[in-house]
Amino acid sequence: MAFFLEVLFNGLLVGIMYSLVALGFALIYKASDVFNFAQGDMSLFAGLALVGFLTVMPLWLALICTIGVMTILAYGTVFIVFRPLVARPPLILFMAAIGLSFLVQGIGQSIWGTQPKGLFLGIPEITFDIKEVFLNTFDLTFGGVAGVLVVGLVLFFQKTRTGRALRAVADDHEAALSVGIPLLRAWAVTWMIAGIVATVAGVAWGSRLGVQFSLSLIAYKALPVLILGGIDSITGAILAGLVVGAGENLAEVFLGPYVGGGIQTFFPYLLALLFLWFRPYGMFGKEIIERV
Amino acid sequence: MEQTPLLKVNNIEVIYEHVILVLKGVSLDVPTGGIVSLLGANGAGKTTTLKAISNLVKAERGEVTKGTVEFEGKRIDKMYAPAVVKMGLIQIMEGRRTFEHLTVEDDLLTGAYTRGHDVKGIKESLEMVYKYFPRLVDRRNAKTGYISGGEMQMCAIGRALMAKPKLMLLDEPSMGLAPLLVQEIFEIIVQLNNEENVAMLLAEQNANMALQFAQYGYIMENGRVVLDGDADTLKDNADVREFYLGLTEIGKKSYRDVKHYKRRKRWLA
Numbered sequence: 001m002a003f004f005l006e007v008l009f010n011g012l013l014v015g016i017m018y019s020l021v022a023l024g025f026a027l028i029y030k031a032s033d034v035f036n037f038a039q040g041d042m043s044l045f046a047g048l049a050l051v052g053f054l055t056v057m058p059l060w061l062a063l064i065c066t067i068g069v070m071t072i073l074a075y076g077t078v079f080i081v082f083r084p085l086v087a088r089p090p091l092i093l094f095m096a097a098i099g100l101s102f103l104v105q106g107i108g109q110s111i112w113g114t115q116p117k118g119l120f121l122g123i124p125e126i127t128f129d130i131k132e133v134f135l136n137t138f139d140l141t142f143g144g145v146a147g148v149l150v151v152g153l154v155l156f157f158q159k160t161r162t163g164r165a166l167r168a169v170a171d172d173h174e175a176a177l178s179v180g181i182p183l184l185r186a187w188a189v190t191w192m193i194a195g196i197v198a199t200v201a202g203v204a205w206g207s208r209l210g211v212q213f214s215l216s217l218i219a220y221k222a223l224p225v226l227i228l229g230g231i232d233s234i235t236g237a238i239l240a241g242l243v244v245g246a247g248e249n250l251a252e253v254f255l256g257p258y259v260g261g262g263i264q265t266f267f268p269y270l271l272a273l274l275f276l277w278f279r280p281y282g283m284f285g286k287e288i289i290e291r292v
Numbered sequence: 293m294e295q296t297p298l299l300k301v302n303n304i305e306v307i308y309e310h311v312i313l314v315l316k317g318v319s320l321d322v323p324t325g326g327i328v329s330l331l332g333a334n335g336a337g338k339t340t341t342l343k344a345i346s347n348l349v350k351a352e353r354g355e356v357t358k359g360t361v362e363f364e365g366k367r368i369d370k371m372y373a374p375a376v377v378k379m380g381l382i383q384i385m386e387g388r389r390t391f392e393h394l395t396v397e398d399d400l401l402t403g404a405y406t407r408g409h410d411v412k413g414i415k416e417s418l419e420m421v422y423k424y425f426p427r428l429v430d431r432r433n434a435k436t437g438y439i440s441g442g443e444m445q446m447c448a449i450g451r452a453l454m455a456k457p458k459l460m461l462l463d464e465p466s467m468g469l470a471p472l473l474v475q476e477i478f479e480i481i482v483q484l485n486n487e488e489n490v491a492m493l494l495a496e497q498n499a500n501m502a503l504q505f506a507q508y509g510y511i512m513e514n515g516r517v518v519l520d521g522d523a524d525t526l527k528d529n530a531d532v533r534e535f536y537l538g539l540t541e542i543g544k545k546s547y548r549d550v551k552h553y554k555r556r557k558r559w560l561a
Contacts, residue, residue, distance in 0.1 A: 086350075086351060086353070087351060087352055087353050161401075161405065161409070164394070164398055164401060164402060165402060165405050167391070167393070167394060167398070168391045168394060168399075168402045170393075171391035171392055171393050171394065172389055172391055172392075173351070174348065174351055174352075174385070174389070175385060175389035175390075175391065176391075176402070177348060177351055177373050177374065178346065178348055178373065178377075178382070178383050178384075178385055178389070179377065179382065179402050179403045179405060179451060179452070179455065180373070180374040180377030180378060180382070180403075180405050180406035180455060181374060181402065181405050182372065182374045183351070
């Protein structure tokens with residue numbers, strides 16, 4: 001039993017990272033109908049920026065600077081890339097996002113180089129156990145940070161004036177514009193939030209695996225999460241991330257031995273396929289309110 | 293010296309996607325505190341005219357290429373739509389367009405976005421909206437996607453009211469509503485005009501209703517204004533009576549006579 005719980009917890013802690021990446025996708029998709037292919041590259045970019053800043057300044061300042069860079073990136077993306085594409089079909093926006101992903105990756109690597117870099121935040125990695133369930137402080141720290149971020153975002157969207165405006169934009173762009181909500185600025189704020197989320201994900205994964213090109217591939221891990229959670233649902237992204245994280249870990253440990261292991265890599269996609277068959281809009285996809 | 297009108301549209305031309313000419317020189321005035329109606333059939337250019345004024349055409353890849361739009365004497369045709377809202381000109385779009393996943397109260401509050409953090413003023417406005425639309429009070433926590441069409445229209449008007457407008461552009465507020473409800477909505481519009489001194493520019497297909505409540509009217513066809521005048525004069529105009537009000541000199545037209553007598557409009561569209 002203790003072993004089961006340990007596998008479950010460690011899965012959940014990985015899952016919350018999936019949640020973060022998927023959350024970035026969901027936020028941007030909800031607000032601007034763009035399937036942001038560049039979400040993974042934004043994580044890489046943030047990781048590279050942080051490593052770069054860390055060589056010349058202390059951690060807290062480097063974090064602030066990284067978030068500053070991500071904010072500039074968000075505004076640049078919206079005002080330079082997407083402004084001329086207002087009211088264009090979704091496929092064109094999608095192509096623009098693919099282009100953007102290579103651009104972000106290229107810029108990041110040309111500034112900070114292509115070599116894999118270690119990222120040390122000075123968070124101790126101490127393994128301890130509660131009734132024989134082994135956990136480590138490093139994973140718990142990032143789980144906690146991600147949790148706080150998620151709660152903060154939910155409060156922001158539900159309780160603040162800007163959050164309300166962003167929800168309005170997500171429902172109907174033109175109507176939002178007609179009541180005086182500046183659409184481009186709303187999108188920029190959304191991209192900025194997605195950038196912050198990407199930063200946390202990038203830093204968490206980067207400090208575990210090293211900051212390198214493969215970091216941008218975590219975007220693919222988010223795809224099954226999005227299908228499971230519903231592409232435009234914040235709650236969905238968070239819960240589905242946890243389900244996928246826990247699911248793949250449990251499957252690997254308990255089912256893996258029977259089929260020779262390696263389930264982890266494709267289990268999420270299998271889960272996503274099942275969902276596509278039976279519940280294509282995911283667990284929490286936006287209910288389409290159709291008046292009859 | 294004539295007083296400058298609140299809104300002055302001067303010979304505007306609107307082109308969509310750089311090629312499609314939708315408005316071919318439209319001019320109109322709305323006086324401070326007045327109600328002006330804009331009549332015309334489907335595709336005459338009413339909606340485009342309103343969107344050109346509120347600057348929403350830009351969000352649909354349209355552009356005002358000629359002419360000017362002045363609000364309180366200032367040119368607004370090159371401005372961004374939210375800045376125009378902040379000046380006190382707001383459009384209520386056709387088809388109500390409430391935010392369906394927001395509650396009625398949240399939806400209303402989005403209308404006050406341009407007023408920033410004026411918490412006290414916004415709260416007063418919210419109470420004023422509930423006073424005019426008491427039906428919304430019961431539905432304040434319901435998502436607007438689940439309220440009735442009439443309530444949605446009330447919510448849309450109330451939301452616009454939250455911006456403290458001096459001029460509201462209403463696009464087909466009667467669309468898809470039962471006649472009694474249309475009457476109720478129009479009465480509230482007139483009441484808002486009287487008590488809150490909000491001028492109205494009203495695009496309508498329901499010419500009867502629009503001319504009953506407006507002081508002045510413009511008739512559009514094919515992207516042009518073809519006739520304008522006081523509401524009473526328009527109501528008596530033989531062409532308007534026939535083509536927009538469905539009346540002839542002898543009352544309702546009988547289809548037996550159609551073959552023998554086909555009236556031609558006395559204007560060129």
